[in-house]
Amino acid sequence: MASLAKNLKNLTPNIPRAIVTWDKAERIRRNEEIFKNPESVVHRLPEHYKRRYWEMILSDRKPVHYQLPTARFAWDPVRNEEIELENNPIIGIHPPEADEGLWGGERVVKGWIESAPYTKKKILPRYWVPKLYFPNLKEVVLYSEILDKYMQITVTERALRLIDSHFGLDYYILETPEIDLDSKFANRLKREMLLALSKQLYYPEDQEKKDYIKQKYASFVIPEEEAEWIGLDLNEAARKQQDIEQSTAAEPLKYKFERELVERLRLGAEEPTADSEDVDGPRPTESQFGDRLLGKYLNPIGQKLRSATR
Template sequence: MTSLAKNLKSLTPNVRRAVITWDKAERIRRNEEIFKNSESVVHRLPEHYKRRYWEVILSDKEPVHYRPPMSRTAYDYFKNVEVELEENPILGIRTPEGDQGLWGGERVVKGWIESAPYTKKKFCQAVVYSEILDKYIKVTVTERAMRLIDENFGLDYYVLESQEIDLDSKFANSLKREMLLTLSTESYYENDDEKKAYIKEKYAKYVIPEEEAEWVGLDLNEAARKQQDLEDSISPVPLKYSLEKSLLERLRNGTDEISQETENQEVPVRMESKFGDKMFGKYLNPIGRKLRNATS
């Protein structure tokens, strides 16, 4: 048995350990502090938005600027030992300009030398076409974004298939929200029934309810502002009006318990105390009779 145990090999030698980057840990910690406040507006957000939001927070971004190791261990021929590989993702800097285009998940990477900076352009202005929205869009795109659009056979499939964390752009997320709203309301190709049926069948798996589609791609600040605006747009109704309406309905239907108890209740018999007559009757009764005679 001892020799057999030495020759046994692990069935999963290439399974890498789960890595939590400092960026992901910081996102979880910051959102945990926000949701700890029970009086915050985030607790009044729709459940589908909170579920989708936390799925994005807990998910890992697709590697863009680095290649993760394919196996868990590797052999170091210099030290003549087997070492465990580590995944060290390169996290870029998010800039305001990055929210205005399709960057394919790319960011500005600090501390690295760009290859052929004067002969090879990393991004450009391009015109892309959305089949769902039926319009051409002029936008700043990177080479990786154009490659992903081609791999997904069009802009619509690329945007709809990608997660919000991988799109990593307010413009791309707003474009995804507009596409989902268009699909949910079927407000496309109103004058072409054949094209409308084609689009409906082609993108059927991406259709979600309209009340969910209008929240897709919003960050937490935008969602909280939207929820606050919705609450402020509803004028408060005084409580007395609802209570009055409820009482009138119960009285009209004869289901009011208090009125029924009052109708069925017997008139109480008045009980007079004899203690006062015994103590002060001989003084007060003659005076009471004189007053009654005077008034009559």
């Protein structure tokens, strides 16, 4: 396979044909099933979160464990034919430990190795066995000037190279999309940074340093109501929305109707009605007990009693 890829020659500088990878198709299918339910809590999420979430779903991950083809067609001198190059991403396995550090998009990759490669085939047959390739992890101490604290984080070599290319941890976290950060810790760190920038919680005792940070990261400032939703996955956002709805006490409808009535009276759209009682006093009421139960036997007695009360 290596010799085949080495002998391929590009025929044209045209970019490869745009396709939907299996990873993006699976993300779209899974979220489409969730949003199809009209009674789901996802429809009550803020509009800015839903827009940002779908932008992340429809975007492509940056290649980490593979390289994108540079042309659409290539010539294979081994088979003497023209072939069309395909984009087959290697996604890898995302373990729970990856959410506790900065892996720079790296994952555990499943591959294959040849058993007994230096043994003659006549003595021991060769076959392919699965093998897991793990990234090289290390513990380092990184500094965030927005949060003004040092953190001991588990990182990979690729994450350190990305931090150096972005000239610091803060720029790397803020400039990298959530889908490429690929870590709950990194997304939580990004949310804390954006909240600190929106509330201006940094360096309260050093005005010169505060003005410097405000000017340096002015392009990343967003409203606070949007910053507190950054980096939340769909389950975390749904739980946050449910907690907000449950914390708000339900108001009885009588208070709503009372406010509407007062507003209509204030605007003159409705006239106040007089009380049902007369000016001279309460209107006398006649009892129908005797007429309904005993009929004509008690009617004369009832008439005498009514005439006496009048």
